[in-house]
Amino acid sequence: xxxxxxxxxxxxxxxxxxxxxxxxxxxxxxxxxxxxxxxxxxxxxxxxxxxxxxxxxxxxxxxxxxxxxxxxxxxxxxxxxxxxxxxxxxxxxxxxxxxxxxxxxxxxxxxxxxxxxxxxxxxxxxxxxxxxxxxxxxxxxxxxxxxxxxxxxxxxxxxxxxxxxxxxxxxxxxxxxxxxxxxxxxxxxxxxxxxxxxxxxxxxxxxxxxxxxxxxxxxxxxxxxxxxxxxxxxxxxxxxxxxxxxxxxxxxxxxxxxxxxxxxxxxxxxxxxxxxxxxxxxxxxxxxxxxxxxxxxxxxxxxxxxxxxxxxxxxxxxxxxxxxx
Amino acid sequence: xxxxxxxxxxxxxxxxxxxxxxxxxxxxxxxxxxxxxxxxxxxxxxxxxxxxxxxxxxxxxxxxxxxxxxxxxxxxxxxxxxxxxxxxxxxxxxxxxxxxxxxxxxxxxxxxxxxxxxxxxxxxxxxxxxxxxxxxxxxxxxxxxxxxxxxxxxxxxxxxxxxxxxxxxxxxxxxxxxxxxxxxxxxxxxxxxxxxxxxxxxxxxxxxxxxxxxxxxxxxxxxxxxxxxxxxxxxxxxxxxxxxxxxxxxxxxxxxxxxxxxxxxxxxxxxxxxxxxxxxxxxxxxxxxxxxxxxxxxxxxxxxxxxxxxxxxxxxxxxxxxxxx
Numbered sequence: 001x002x003x004x005x006x007x008x009x010x011x012x013x014x015x016x017x018x019x020x021x022x023x024x025x026x027x028x029x030x031x032x033x034x035x036x037x038x039x040x041x042x043x044x045x046x047x048x049x050x051x052x053x054x055x056x057x058x059x060x061x062x063x064x065x066x067x068x069x070x071x072x073x074x075x076x077x078x079x080x081x082x083x084x085x086x087x088x089x090x091x092x093x094x095x096x097x098x099x100x101x102x103x104x105x106x107x108x109x110x111x112x113x114x115x116x117x118x119x120x121x122x123x124x125x126x127x128x129x130x131x132x133x134x135x136x137x138x139x140x141x142x143x144x145x146x147x148x149x150x151x152x153x154x155x156x157x158x159x160x161x162x163x164x165x166x167x168x169x170x171x172x173x174x175x176x177x178x179x180x181x182x183x184x185x186x187x188x189x190x191x192x193x194x195x196x197x198x199x200x201x202x203x204x205x206x207x208x209x210x211x212x213x214x215x216x217x218x219x220x221x222x223x224x225x226x227x228x229x230x231x232x233x234x235x236x237x238x239x240x241x242x243x244x245x246x247x248x249x250x251x252x253x254x255x256x257x258x259x260x261x262x263x264x265x266x267x268x269x270x271x272x273x274x275x276x277x278x279x280x281x282x283x284x285x286x287x288x289x290x291x292x293x294x295x296x297x298x299x300x301x302x303x304x305x306x307x308x309x310x311x312x313x314x315x316x317x318x319x320x321x322x323x324x325x
Numbered sequence: 326x327x328x329x330x331x332x333x334x335x336x337x338x339x340x341x342x343x344x345x346x347x348x349x350x351x352x353x354x355x356x357x358x359x360x361x362x363x364x365x366x367x368x369x370x371x372x373x374x375x376x377x378x379x380x381x382x383x384x385x386x387x388x389x390x391x392x393x394x395x396x397x398x399x400x401x402x403x404x405x406x407x408x409x410x411x412x413x414x415x416x417x418x419x420x421x422x423x424x425x426x427x428x429x430x431x432x433x434x435x436x437x438x439x440x441x442x443x444x445x446x447x448x449x450x451x452x453x454x455x456x457x458x459x460x461x462x463x464x465x466x467x468x469x470x471x472x473x474x475x476x477x478x479x480x481x482x483x484x485x486x487x488x489x490x491x492x493x494x495x496x497x498x499x500x501x502x503x504x505x506x507x508x509x510x511x512x513x514x515x516x517x518x519x520x521x522x523x524x525x526x527x528x529x530x531x532x533x534x535x536x537x538x539x540x541x542x543x544x545x546x547x548x549x550x551x552x553x554x555x556x557x558x559x560x561x562x563x564x565x566x567x568x569x570x571x572x573x574x575x576x577x578x579x580x581x582x583x584x585x586x587x588x589x590x591x592x593x594x595x596x597x598x599x600x601x602x603x604x605x606x607x608x609x610x611x612x613x614x615x616x617x618x619x620x621x622x623x624x625x626x627x628x629x630x631x632x633x634x635x636x637x638x639x640x641x642x643x644x645x646x647x648x649x650x
Contacts, residue, residue: 021465022465026469026555027468027539028365028367028398028400028456028458030364030465031365032363033363038358039355039357040353040354040355040356041353041407041409041455041457042353043442043443044411045411045444050446050447072352072353073352075352076353076355078353082366084366084368084455086368086369088372116366117366117367117368118368121372121375123449123451126413126451128370128453130455140346140347142351143351143352144351
């Protein structure tokens with residue numbers, strides 16, 4: 001049965017990229033990197049019950065397994081090219097695999113990303129994806145270039161995915177309010193959890209402009225902390241400046257700011273750039289359809305300090321997502 | 326804890342390859358492919374209880390997770406360069422991870438292979454590895470080039486890993502005989518299971534000589550079948566020509582041939598080449614320290630037929646390893 005599965009995936013994965021010399025079906029894929037570029041490569045695994053809730057739709061699992069990896073490429077300013085997928089399935093069900101591939105391919109298609117290899121194994125439901133992106137020589141974004149005085153930005157809105165997860169966890173929330181009063185807000189928040197939008201175009205646009213960049217997977221404070229640690233700097237964040245969606249404010253008014261600071265899984269980009277470029281940068285990103293907000297500044301030191309409207313340091317909510325906590 | 330783990334892996338993975346522009350610690354690794362080469366990329370996952378027995382030593386797990394992937398590169402004639410690893414662990418134990426990395430690095434070091442990325446997740450014990458190898462343009466080996474009249478070869482000996490697995494499965498074998506009479510043979514067979522030797526040098530040497538190549542992971546008959554299917558040919562195998570180790574013959578005399586035909590996990594190379602090159606080829610491989618044996622020939626058709634000493638087609642043992650069987 002494993003061989004039928006691989007054959008099924010091979011048929012669905014057929015690609016017309018000229019740089020794929022050999023795709024699924026041999027011992028390894030053969031790929032032709034273009035001259036003048038470096039490869040950006042990331043590998044992330046999603047496991048049922050840890051990275052997505054039990055009973056998540058298979059198409060959402062396939063979409064998200066690729067999305068979280070593309071988000072890593074976005075944070076480097078890379079253009080997606082090739083992926084491999086290792087699929088662990090409790091049962092070998094053609095329909096389940098087809099739906100999972102539907103979601104994967106829906107996100108892969110607009111980037112002309114080719115699925116070129118991988119394997120299948122019987123085991124707990126899990127998807128490992130390795131993605132390869134291309135960046136012109138010397139232009140990759142890194143976490144390590146932030147300098148004191150730089151402004152700190154974030155794309156989109158924060159806290160929505162964590163709120164979406166809370167919406168699915170009926171024991172934790174006021175079910176009547178969530179399920180009755182604002183079904184559209186609820187739907188939007190759950191979609192942020194299941195179908196994160198990797199900020200590929202924004203990452204590419206930030207080449208040569210951003211001094212450092214990271215994607216927000218563990219939560220803003222945690223990920224900005226990683227960026228600061230890599231750059232050897234600290235940051236001040238203005239809590240009132242956090243971009244929060246109307247859906248989040250409708251359903252989680254009292255917790256919205258904490259969710260925005262600590263909620264994981266949003267896959268927005270957090271980046272730094274010289275403060276004098278802030279206005280033009282935000283305007284350029286808005287023209288691309290990607291909202292971006294200036295939320296703070298880089299300082300000397302090594303701490304991320306969040307300040308309230310009075311300029312007073314706030315006590316922070318728990319610091320991000322830890323899969324071994 | 327996840328972050329400590331990644332930091333631990335990062336420290337152990339430090340590499341001095343000049344083509345690794347950025348290793349573990351950012352959103353993606355940055356790699357500089359050399360001009361004039363194609364990339365060979367493979368991703369294989371090992372799951373406890375499926376691909377290695379429960380209670381396998383962690384160093385053996387780390388070694389084997391890389392070995393099975395390097396074997397895929399060997400089958401393409403590629404030179405190993407970079408790897409990423411996704412590690413799923415039931416508990417976050419520093420010692421376990423250190424031992425697992427010991428095994429991984431022991432195999433990586435002689436190839437100067439750099440571990441450049443990956444992730445960790447809490448879950449059932451599993452290791453996914455993505456490997457990248459380099460092949461000069463146009464020289465990669467494939468499964469699809471075998472032609473009628475070509476000779477069929479295999480490196481090393483077959484059936485040892487399957488016999489090693491049987492040695493660990495006390496319920497299935499005569500424990501007294503195995504554990505008492507021939508401890509050295511038993512040790513060698515179990516080592517073939519836990520520490521397969523990827524045939525990297527042999528694969529490189531076969532560039533421009535072999536017409537087709539595959540690694541024997543599912544069993545000789547199954548994998549030669551894959552090679553034949555990709556090439557649109559059939560094969561005749563001479564059962565008496567199968568290379569069988571003295572350890573296998575000592576402990577499994579009655580089943581040795583069947584294990585050699587159908588046993589998985591040996592990670593030898595099965596390849597084809599013009600028959601007139603057979604003598605020189607076997608001699609050249611022997612000089613490299615890699616035994617190789619001519620075991621049959623490619624024919625018109627689509628079947629793999631194994632013949633006994635009288636030239637009569639044999640009934641085949643079950644056809645290879647299927648993780649969904």
